[in-house]
Amino acid sequence: MIQHIDDHIPSFDDATHEREWLAQERAMQRERLQLDPAGDDARSRRYRLLARTLREPLPDALPADFARQVAARVAAAPTRQVTPGGRFESALLLALGGALVLAAGIVTVIYGRTWLQPFGELLPAFPASTLGWLLALGGCLAASWLLGHWQPAPRTTATPS
Amino acid sequence: MDDIRSSHDRELVDAVLADRPGAFERLVREHQGLCWHIILRMVRNPEDARELCQDTFLRVHQCLHQYRHESALKSWIGRVAYTIALRHLEHRRIPIVDNGGDGEASPLENVGDGFDLEAACADEETHRHLHEAIAQLPPLQRTLLTLYYLEEATIPEIARITGLANGTIKSHLFRSRLRLRGALEPRTGVAA
Numbered sequence: 056m057i058q059h060i061d062d063h064i065p066s067f068d069d070a071t072h073e074r075e076w077l078a079q080e081r082a083m084q085r086e087r088l089q090l091d092p093a094g095d096d097a098r099s100r101r102y103r104l105l106a107r108t109l110r111e112p113l114p115d116a117l118p119a120d121f122a123r124q125v126a127a128r129v130a131a132a133p134t135r136q137v138t139p140g141g142r143f144e145s146a147l148l149l150a151l152g153g154a155l156v157l158a159a160g161i162v163t164v165i166y167g168r169t170w171l172q173p174f175g176e177l178l179p180a181f182p183a184s185t186l187g188w189l190l191a192l193g194g195c196l197a198a199s200w201l202l203g204h205w206q207p208a209p210r211t212t213a214t215p216s
Numbered sequence: 217m218d219d220i221r222s223s224h225d226r227e228l229v230d231a232v233l234a235d236r237p238g239a240f241e242r243l244v245r246e247h248q249g250l251c252w253h254i255i256l257r258m259v260r261n262p263e264d265a266r267e268l269c270q271d272t273f274l275r276v277h278q279c280l281h282q283y284r285h286e287s288a289l290k291s292w293i294g295r296v297a298y299t300i301a302l303r304h305l306e307h308r309r310i311p312i313v314d315n316g317g318d319g320e321a322s323p324l325e326n327v328g329d330g331f332d333l334e335a336a337c338a339d340e341e342t343h344r345h346l347h348e349a350i351a352q353l354p355p356l357q358r359t360l361l362t363l364y365y366l367e368e369a370t371i372p373e374i375a376r377i378t379g380l381a382n383g384t385i386k387s388h389l390f391r392s393r394l395r396l397r398g399a400l401e402p403r404t405g406v407a408a
Contacts, residue, residue, distance in 0.1 A: 062372040065383045072390065079393045083365070101400045105393060108346050109365035115262040117252050117269060125273045126241035 082106060225289035232280055244273050250290060251297040253366055254377070257359040258301035258312070260351070268304055272297045287376045294377035298359075305355060312356040313388075342400070349399035357392040364389060 067073040082102030085095070087110075092100055118124070228246075231239035251272050256265040275296055283292055305312055350358060356378075363369045363377065371382050371389075378385070 061375070061382065063382065064371050064386055067387075067390070075394065076386070076390050079390065087368075098397070101397045102393065104342075104400065105346070105396050106365060108343070108350070109361055111366075113253065113256055113362075113366075115256060115265070117248055117266060121248055121269070122241045122244035125244050125270055126238075128270075129240055129274065129277045 078102065086110075221288055221290075222285065226285060229280060229283060229285075229289065232277070240277060243276070247290060247293045248273075250294050250367060253362050254294060254297045254359055255301045257362045258298070258355045259304055260355075264304065268300050269297070272300050275300065288373075291373055291376040294363075295379070298377050298379075301355075301359075310355065312354060314354045314357075346396065346399065349396050353392055353395070357388050360385060360388050361392055 067076060078098060079102050082095070082099045083106045085092075085099070086103040086106035092103060095103065228239065228243055232243055248269065251269050252265065255268045255272070256262065259265050259268065272293070276293055279296075283289070302312065350361070353361070360374060360378070363374050364371075369377070371385050374380075374385050375382050380388075
C-alpha cells in the first residue's frame with residue numbers, strides 16, 4: 056500500500072509570498088501544457104522561461120550500458136543476505152560451541168562419579184517400575200524440546216505485506 | 217494509478233529478490249534517470265556522480281529485502297540516492313543549503329515590463345546566464361528544482377525522497393524561483 060500521510064502543503068503566512076507562489080505554480084503549469092504565452096504578464100513569462108530551462112535534460116548522462124554493468128557487478132558477488140563477515144562469525148561460533156561441548160564432556164568423565172554420589176543420596180528410594188516411568192517422561196520432554204529447536208526458523212526476509 | 221504502480225513495484229521487487237535473470241537490470245534501467253538527476257544535481261561533478269550512482273544501486277541490491285512497500289519504489293530508491301549524495305557532500309564539508317541568506321534584493325516587487333519569452337529563449341546569452349544562475353544555487357535547491365520540474369515529482373513525493381517537511385520544500389522552491397527570476401530581471405535594475 057502506498058502511503059498518503061502528510062500530503063498537506065501549508066500556505067505561507069505572508070499573503071504576498073503566497074500570491075507569488077501561486078504565480079510560480081501557474082506559470083509552471085502553463086509551460087508544462089505549452090499554452091500560448093501571448094496573454095501572460097512579464098512575471099509569468101520569466102517563470103515560464105525558468106520552467107522551460109529547468110525541464111531541459113541535464114548535459115551529462117550515464118553510460119548507455121550502465122544498468123547492464125551494475126547488474127553484472129552484482130551478479131559477480133551474489134552476497135545480498137549472507138555477508139562474508141556473517142559467515143566468519145557463524146564458523147567461529149560453531150568452533151567455540153564444539154570446544155565447549157568437548158570440554159564439558161572431558162570434565163564430566165573426570166569428575167562425574169564424584170558429583171553423582173551426593174545426588175544419589177538425596178533421591179528417595181523409588182521402586183524400579185516408577186523410576187522407569189520417570190525416565191520415559193524425561194526422555195519425552197527432552198525429545199520435544201530438541202524437535203522444537205530443530206524445526207526450520209521462519210523466513211526473516213521482507214515479504215510483501 | 218498508485219495501485220498499478222504498487223503492483224508493478226511488488227512484481228519487480230519479488231523478481232529481484234528471487235534472483236530472476238534480468239530483473240535487477242530492469243530495476244536499474246527504470247530508476248537510473250531519477251538517481252542520476254538527484255546525484256548529479258547534488259554533487260555536480262559527473263565522474264563522482266557516476267560512481268555514486270553505482271554505489272546507490274549496489275546499496276539498493278543489498279537492502280532491497282528491507283523495502284516494505286510503504287512508499288513507491290521510486291521514492292525508496294530516490295531516498296537511497298539522496299542519502300548517498302548527502303553523505304558525499306558532508307564528507308567533503310560542502311554545505312547543501314545557503315545559511316547566510318541570498319544577499320540579494322527581493323525581486324518580489326520589481327517586475328520589469330516587456331519581457332519577450334520567445335526572444336529570451338532564442339537569446340544564447342540569457343540562456344547561458346540562467347544556467348549559470350541555476351548552477352550557483354546551493355545543492356539542495358538545485359536538486360529540489362530538478363525533482364519538481366524535470367522529474368515532475370510532487371512536493372509530498374519529494375518529501376519522501378529527501379525526508380524534509382512539505383513546508384520546507386515549498387519554501388526552498390519558492391525562494392529558488394524568486395532568486396532565478398531576479399537573475400532574469402534587466403541587469404541594470406535593482407534586483408539584477
